[in-house]
Amino acid sequence: MSINRISALFGIRYPIIQAGMVWCSGWKLAAAVSNAGGLGLIGAGSMHPGTLREHIQKYKAATGQPFGVNVPLMYPQIEEIMQIILEEKVPVVFTSAGNPKTWTATLKSAGIKVAHVVSSSRFAIKCAEAGVDAVVAEGFEAGGHNGREETTTFALIPQVRKAIDLPLIAAGGIGSGEAMAAAFALGAEGVQVGTRFALTNESSASEAFKQRCISLNEGDTVLSLKKLSPTRLVRNEFYQQVQQLEDRGATPEELRELLGKGRSKRGIFDGDLTEGELEIGQIASHIKEIIPAGQVVNEMIGQYNRTIHRLSQLAIDN
Numbered sequence: 001m002s003i004n005r006i007s008a009l010f011g012i013r014y015p016i017i018q019a020g021m022v023w024c025s026g027w028k029l030a031a032a033v034s035n036a037g038g039l040g041l042i043g044a045g046s047m048h049p050g051t052l053r054e055h056i057q058k059y060k061a062a063t064g065q066p067f068g069v070n071v072p073l074m075y076p077q078i079e080e081i082m083q084i085i086l087e088e089k090v091p092v093v094f095t096s097a098g099n100p101k102t103w104t105a106t107l108k109s110a111g112i113k114v115a116h117v118v119s120s121s122r123f124a125i126k127c128a129e130a131g132v133d134a135v136v137a138e139g140f141e142a143g144g145h146n147g148r149e150e151t152t153t154f155a156l157i158p159q160v161r162k163a164i165d166l167p168l169i170a171a172g173g174i175g176s177g178e179a180m181a182a183a184f185a186l187g188a189e190g191v192q193v194g195t196r197f198a199l200t201n202e203s204s205a206s207e208a209f210k211q212r213c214i215s216l217n218e219g220d221t222v223l224s225l226k227k228l229s230p231t232r233l234v235r236n237e238f239y240q241q242v243q244q245l246e247d248r249g250a251t252p253e254e255l256r257e258l259l260g261k262g263r264s265k266r267g268i269f270d271g272d273l274t275e276g277e278l279e280i281g282q283i284a285s286h287i288k289e290i291i292p293a294g295q296v297v298n299e300m301i302g303q304y305n306r307t308i309h310r311l312s313q314l315a316i317d318n
């Protein structure tokens with residue numbers, strides 16, 4: 001594949017980004033993806049500042065390939081997290097869940113490449129105004145926290161493409177090279193892949209969580225917790241409790257109380273499949289095997305190339 005704006009921006013071989021994911025994306029997953037030619041992101045969202053520094057240092061000891069850190073901007077100790085990123089000279093930061101104007105200038109003045117995650121064209125334009133280097137447009141198929149607009153990747157990417165000229169990365173429901181080709185057909189130049197990499201050997205999610213996710217069928221995840229922060233969850237017992245509360249018109253405070261602290265750790269990292277919050281994307285039902293992350297990258301590139309070739313033979317005379 002020839003170099004495009006995303007691979008050139010991050011200095012990587014393939015424009016495949018491994019998404020930052022709470023309780024899944026430590027240094028091991030990021031190193032496996034970057035060593036295979038993609039861009040690995042360490043997910044700061046579930047790390048204490050000291051833990052983040054440790055992961056960055058272990059990553060650097062493991063490989064010299066480019067990498068990044070994902071920072072959800074709602075993070076309580078955000079100042080400390082950003083300080084560590086600056087001190088450790090992290091080359092790339094993907095920010096999410098907040099205003100791109102808050103940190104972009106500081107990060108960019110330190111020579112860091114910045115991408116921000118959005119779920120609408122409106123916020124993509126705000127990203128351009130904030131001076132980010134690239135935009136991730138994430139459709140509501142995605143695992144984890146989601147946009148309130150509930151726009152699917154297929155509907156979102158062409159609209160964001162039309163709204164901004166910046167390098168564009170598609171996310172949400174992309175777990176294969178065929179899906180990557182579809183995203184590129186719609187105007188994306190890179191893909192951010194979460195669910196497929198959460199379900200690999202190097203992901204730090206528990207084995208119980210991974211096995212549950214690869215046994216899911218279509219329709220087994222649902223966008224929940226809409227009164228707090230819409231999150232795609234597996235329909236397990238914890239989700240049923242949320243649903244019951246929502247059905248009887250619970251307030252955000254009541255929902256917050258049920259959620260408590262550490263629900264996603266309990267589900268994803270500790271493997272409590274009943275009481276834990278199991279965050280995963282719709283595409284999980286298409287994934288049937290836990291394989292090494294490097295193999296995911298290689299397979300995606302092979303599938304992408306075969307798809308492009310196949311489609312090139314399908315031109316319709318008009």
Ligand SMILES: Cc1cc2nc3c(=O)[nH]c(=O)nc-3n(C[C@H](O)[C@H](O)[C@H](O)COP(=O)(O)O)c2cc1C
Binds near residue numbers: 172
């Ligand atoms: C388990 C899990 C945890 C996630 N945690 C984060 C996070 O901490 N920060 C973030 O920006 N996005 C998070 N996401 C969203 C991903 O970064 C990514 O955009 C999304 O997974 C892409 O869609 P896909 O899951 O269909 O591949 C998470 C997704 C999953 C599945």
